[in-house]
Amino acid sequence: MEEFLRILTLSVGEILAPTTAAYAMAAIGLNLHFGYTGLLNMGQAGFMLLGAYGFGITLTLGGPIWLALLIAIAAGVVFALILGMPTLQLRGDYLAIVTISAAEIVRWFGRSTLWQEWTGGASGLQGRYYKDPFHALSPLPEGRWALGPLEYINTGSDSWFTRIFAWGLVALVLLFVWLITRSPWGRVLKGIREDEDAVRALGKNVYSYKLQALVIGGAIGALGGVIYAIPLAISPDAMGRTMTFFVWTVLLLGGAATVFGPVLGAVVFFTAYMFMRTGMRAVSENTGVGEFISSTNVEQIGGMLVGITLMCLVIFRPQGILGNKKELAFNVR
Amino acid sequence: MSAEHTATVSTPSDLETVAATPGAAKPNPILVADHVVRRFGGMTAVDVDHLEVQEGVITALIGPNGAGKTTFFNLLTGFDTPNTGQWSFQGRSLTGKGGAAVAKAGVVRTFQLTKALGRLTVLQNMLLASPTNPGEKLGLSWLPFVWKKHEAEATEKAMEILSRFKLDAKASDYAGSLSGGQRKLLEMARALMTDPTMIMLDEPMAGVNPALVQSLLGHVQALRDEGMTVLFVEHDMHAVRHISDWVVVMAEGHIVAEGPPSTVMKDQAVVDAYLGAHHDTDLGDDSLLDPEVLARLEAEEENR
Numbered sequence: 001m002e003e004f005l006r007i008l009t010l011s012v013g014e015i016l017a018p019t020t021a022a023y024a025m026a027a028i029g030l031n032l033h034f035g036y037t038g039l040l041n042m043g044q045a046g047f048m049l050l051g052a053y054g055f056g057i058t059l060t061l062g063g064p065i066w067l068a069l070l071i072a073i074a075a076g077v078v079f080a081l082i083l084g085m086p087t088l089q090l091r092g093d094y095l096a097i098v099t100i101s102a103a104e105i106v107r108w109f110g111r112s113t114l115w116q117e118w119t120g121g122a123s124g125l126q127g128r129y130y131k132d133p134f135h136a137l138s139p140l141p142e143g144r145w146a147l148g149p150l151e152y153i154n155t156g157s158d159s160w161f162t163r164i165f166a167w168g169l170v171a172l173v174l175l176f177v178w179l180i181t182r183s184p185w186g187r188v189l190k191g192i193r194e195d196e197d198a199v200r201a202l203g204k205n206v207y208s209y210k211l212q213a214l215v216i217g218g219a220i221g222a223l224g225g226v227i228y229a230i231p232l233a234i235s236p237d238a239m240g241r242t243m244t245f246f247v248w249t250v251l252l253l254g255g256a257a258t259v260f261g262p263v264l265g266a267v268v269f270f271t272a273y274m275f276m277r278t279g280m281r282a283v284s285e286n287t288g289v290g291e292f293i294s295s296t297n298v299e300q301i302g303g304m305l306v307g308i309t310l311m312c313l314v315i316f317r318p319q320g321i322l323g324n325k326k327e328l329a330f331n332v333r
Numbered sequence: 334m335s336a337e338h339t340a341t342v343s344t345p346s347d348l349e350t351v352a353a354t355p356g357a358a359k360p361n362p363i364l365v366a367d368h369v370v371r372r373f374g375g376m377t378a379v380d381v382d383h384l385e386v387q388e389g390v391i392t393a394l395i396g397p398n399g400a401g402k403t404t405f406f407n408l409l410t411g412f413d414t415p416n417t418g419q420w421s422f423q424g425r426s427l428t429g430k431g432g433a434a435v436a437k438a439g440v441v442r443t444f445q446l447t448k449a450l451g452r453l454t455v456l457q458n459m460l461l462a463s464p465t466n467p468g469e470k471l472g473l474s475w476l477p478f479v480w481k482k483h484e485a486e487a488t489e490k491a492m493e494i495l496s497r498f499k500l501d502a503k504a505s506d507y508a509g510s511l512s513g514g515q516r517k518l519l520e521m522a523r524a525l526m527t528d529p530t531m532i533m534l535d536e537p538m539a540g541v542n543p544a545l546v547q548s549l550l551g552h553v554q555a556l557r558d559e560g561m562t563v564l565f566v567e568h569d570m571h572a573v574r575h576i577s578d579w580v581v582v583m584a585e586g587h588i589v590a591e592g593p594p595s596t597v598m599k600d601q602a603v604v605d606a607y608l609g610a611h612h613d614t615d616l617g618d619d620s621l622l623d624p625e626v627l628a629r630l631e632a633e634e635e636n637r
Contacts, residue, residue: 176475179474179475179477180471180474180475183468183469183474183475183477183480184460184461184466184468184469184474184480184484185468185469185470185471185474186474187453187457187460187461187469188461188469190450190452190453190457191450191453191458191461193452194450194451194452194453195448195450197412197432197444197448198444198448198449198450199450199461200412200431200432200433200436201410201412201432201436201441201442201443201444201448201524202436202441202461202462202523202524202526202527203433203434203436203437203441203464203527204433204469205433206433212471216471
């Protein structure tokens, strides 16, 4: 029973965790790409990694925090422009191919010794180099605070301040995305998602709209990378393809083309993921199941189950939790 | 059609003086194309030497399958790039302009395979077409008070057009739930939202049930009577004969004949290229199902 409560507390803790906020943020960006515009970005982790590097390196070099955030956003914008300008004139599949490989290129450059001085190479950028200026911003008093069973220090890596900053940023971006997607601008994006030739025939510059969507979504992805890096370290290998597919699962679980889908998706996904892994580990350690599934295999099985979930979602509930079934029922493509 | 009820400068009757020859000069051309060539590999799909489209009339572009009609259409509307050639609209060159620029110039097109935006509502489809909406600029989109007024006006106009096409009851339905014929109507209604000078319809009657064809024809004529220039590609000969003021016939990429619908059908080049000797035979005639009759017709065709 005590063990079960511990697992439950850990799972509930994921609701507010900074990592959940980071994935929610990245999924909001991906939602702008895929949910609204129909762009297949298979490299959201690349945007996140660049954002994290931009933020971390600026702070490591002694830059102020606002500049670090601006540089993180700029990194996402530039990456989106580099990827988008040549490929957005082509059919949608090409963007998917280019983004997945570009994200890998970013990761490999990050872990190479080429810019090791700044990126820290394969071992990454330690959090202690860039966290202090961030923690110095905290208005919270010293000490710890508990919300029900959830107790964290006020200021620090895994702290209340990190959570407030992360979710505050998510709320701001969500408001911004809600404002722009409910507008006629958002309607053009949805039109492009349905049929870009039809929109072009009505006199809209489709290429420009797609580029705008890619840039904004990419910048939001970069901010997601910043949130991801704040409580942890920046390690390129943790921000690879797996991360991209987690973001996709989060988005499709919550519901593409909905405002709150990415946030709800992230919360549900990470709570369930934590519950599943800690639960399996407890079962494996304390019961006879351990003979077949050792606790060291739990991570791998967890990863597999995420993949299966993603497949089931796409097949059985493509609109996700919040999505409008009608809006997807007529998808002819 | 008499000339009295139209307020535009040019009327269908102006075409009475035009010679029925390929590439004939028109008194008031709105669209002029020269030496437009499009090759796909070794095959020349379009090779149009000269074409003028008269302003304010309905021009039909007909021809057998593979004649290059749709390719020519795509070239003129910026959805394909020609190997050579130039064309102008209202005296301004449109050569090399993309689809969006052509639409902004006032030439709006529809598609052979209807492109209704399925996961948008019928009304959203219409509003999307409204030109110069300030809310479509990213910088202004998040400030609703900037675009609310334009949006309200556009909605009013959209509902007016929708009611003309008898789609107003469907305004809040997803366009994906409309029938094929209703989608054709929606596409035409959406095109009207852009206030076009010229409207280009790619097979507007294809896949539409006969009852709806009548109303579609009426709508096309109404566009002309409002002063718009209409150019349409069509297979349905009844439709062409019924509503067009001028017919351009393409075969194997070239324009082989031009003329008023009543006489162009009798042109030998047209008969040979497209209609065949049996263009008066009703294909709905049950006697065609009789193998003997079919064999006789085939024999006639071979001996012709």
